[in-house]
Structures are given as C-alpha cells and as structure tokens.
Amino acid sequence: MAQRHATMGDRILFVEDEPEMLQFLARYFSRRGYAVTAAASGEEAWRLLSQTTYDLVVCDQALDGISGLDLLRMIRETDRDLPFIMITGAGTIETAVEAIKIGAFHYVTKPFKPGELAILASRAVEFGKLHRKLSRIHADEDEADRSIVIGNNRRILEMMQTIEKISGSDAPVLIQGETGTGKSVFARRIHETSRRRGRPFVTIDCGALPENLIESELFGHVKGAFTGAVRPKRGLLEEADGGTIFLDEIGEMTAATQTKLLRALQDLVIKPVGGNQIVAIDVRYISATNKDLHQEVAAGRFREDLYYRLAVIPLYLPPLRERREDIIPFVRNFVRELNRRYGKRVSKVDPLVLQSFMEAPWKGNIRELKNVLERSVLLAEGAAITADCLSPSPAGRGVADRVPKHPVSLKTAVEAAERQTIRSALAAASGNRSKAAEILGIGRRTLYAKMAAYGIE
Structure with a gap:
C-alpha cells in the first residue's frame, strides 16, 4: 500500500519511556514530514497537551506513573476527537481492547513494523481532521434548501454563471443580500464547485459571537491568553487550512478583528491570541453580509482596504419580492421535502393561498417562506394547505390576511395563479416560449393557447 506523506504541520506526540525507541520513532516520522514532539512519561505528555494542540498521540501503554490508559482517559475528558494510538506488549491484548473501548483510534503490538505504524498514523490524522471538520461545519441548510434557492430568476442564473467562471480561482468572494435570501447556501455552492471541494468548509457567524470571543474563534489562542483559556485552542482559520472559510455577517466584525483579518489576507499567516508564534495558513475566503458595506466604509465602521x-x-442576492417567478417552484420543492421529513402527504395548495403567496412582501425572504410552509404542512389535516x-404564526397571519375574505370561484382563483405562473416562467426564460413551456412542464401548443386566452404578450 502506498504510504501518504504528512501534510505540512501535522503534529504527533510520541509518549515512550524507552529512550532508543522514542528517538527512533521521532527520527522516522520527522523524515516523513510530521512535526514530532517526544515525551518520556505520561506526566510530561499531559503537560505538553495542556500547552499545544496535536493531530495525533502515539503512546506506549506500559509507562510508570500515568499509564497509557490513564493518559487516554484524561484526554477523553477534554477532547473527544484527538486520535490516539496505543502501543502494547504482545501479551496485553486485553489492555488494547480496553483502549479501543475508551476511545483509542487503534493499537499496535510490539514488535511492529514502522511502515505499518506510519500507515496507521496517516489514517488516524485524517480521521481526526474529518471529525473536527464535521464538528465545525454549521449545516444550517439541508440539501433541499440548496437545490431550491437557485430558482429561475435571471439575476440568479447570471450569478450561477459567475460562480462557474470562478470555479478554478481562489479569489475572495463577498455575497451581499438581505437576511434569509440564501447567502450561506450560495457560499457552500461556491466551495463545492471550486478546486477546494473535499477540503474543509468552515463557517463562523461574526454576528453571533461576543466581541471578546471572535478573535479566539478565528485565530485560536494559547494557554493563559485570557481568563478561562486553560488549554491552547486552534482557530477556525487554521482548521480550514486547505479549504474555505465562510465569514457570515462580516459587517458585524469589530475594528480590531478587521485589522487582524486584513493581515491574514495579505500575509497568509495568523497569530493566536496571546501568542508570539506565527502560523501559515492556506484558505479561500467567502464573506456574507446583510449590510451595505459601501455605506459601512463611508461611515467609518468597516475598513476600506479590507x-x-x-x-x-x-455577488448580490436579490430579495424574494424581486424574484416572484421562483415562488411557485420554491413552494413545490419545499412541500415535497417537508412531506418526506414529517411523513405527510400534502399534494396541493389552495389557489387562494397560492395567490396570497405570490402577492406577499416576504420581508424574511426564502427563510420566511419556508417557515410558513413548514408550519402549514404540519397543520394540514388533509392533502391541501x-x-x-397559516394563521397560527405571525408570518402566516401576514400571508393569510391577503387571502380574500369572501369566497371566489375556484375557476377565477386558478386562472389568476396560472396567469401569474406563466408570466413568471416567460420572465425566467427571457421571453423564450419553448424554454418557458419546459419550465412549466407543458407543451408549446398548450402554452401558446393559454397565452392567447389570458392576453399575455
């Protein structure tokens, strides 16, 4: 099996009380690109772990004082994701099994081949990175959300073309738009179409973190950097190394943090809070904000150079009220996804409700539409919304108020919804009737007939 050399900076802590073995392991793995630290006892290893972050611990079980199992238990009390490989004697398989139960990645028995340990170490490091990535990624939007926020609006389609053009670039991207327009979904789409797909996509909400924590989250900190910093912590920029960092609500970032971020962009390095050591990083930046950053710059609240x-x-995401041709496709796809999620069988939306959807202001944009539909699907007693x-929620009441109070004929309601849908499809297709018919799922002759009946140019 081919052996993977370490990614620059992968850090291994070896814990072994036999000096010759410790020296051999340190030399062998250093030659393979790892940053190696050696500890001759469990006590020394624990002290090092309190000062530095590692990607892997390889530890002999038979240590005086703090044993390998003891050290593993201590680590698991504070870090569930740090990979740990146990080295055991040939007659201590029971100990190895116990280590696996506690949370060791694997074990090797003496004597072992260094090449086999190197392969195991490589797998363990990748395993740890994957778990850290999964714990960092904020999956705010599910697959259904990602598919339906694209839509057929001409400006959105142009935006998607831009995303395709920059797929081979690492150029920073700024997405602006109102809250609820799907900025985080488009950020992930940019990452997934880039050459960094498969690498970490790490999100940090700059508006949700207190001012005294955002620098620590971004850049990390050393032990004792501030009250409560009992252990060193790797920052999210370092966690995203090789991948993409998504800075959501960048307009909320403080002036001091803006200055540090600018340096990271310019010099490709960061400095943990309270530390002196510089860490090199390789990340692609995607930012998003619901503010007009031009105005923020003019007001002196955001650095112009940053x-x-x-x-x-x-990139600019238009609000839902400016892309009404996408409302009906959004409703259809959201209802389908919500049926799967909740085991419901909603297949229709009352024409009057649909008409009110088309006319509503949707101040909360796609997020508000989804919330209204989720509540409606849950409360629907039959097959129709x-x-x-709609009425139990404030947002739903706003839409419900637009539903005519006096009954109208079903034919009138259906025709109104159908007329609006055809106009929306033609707008999305830039007037191309064949494409509009394809969007609507009908034949061209049927479309021509309906356009003539409704007086649509």
Missing part, C-alpha cells in the same frame, strides 16, 4: 480585499468577486393552516 472591503476591497474581500470583494474581489462581489388552506388558509386555516
């Missing part, structure tokens, strides 16, 4: 660094590729399903 703005131009982040906005090499500026009616006005009665």
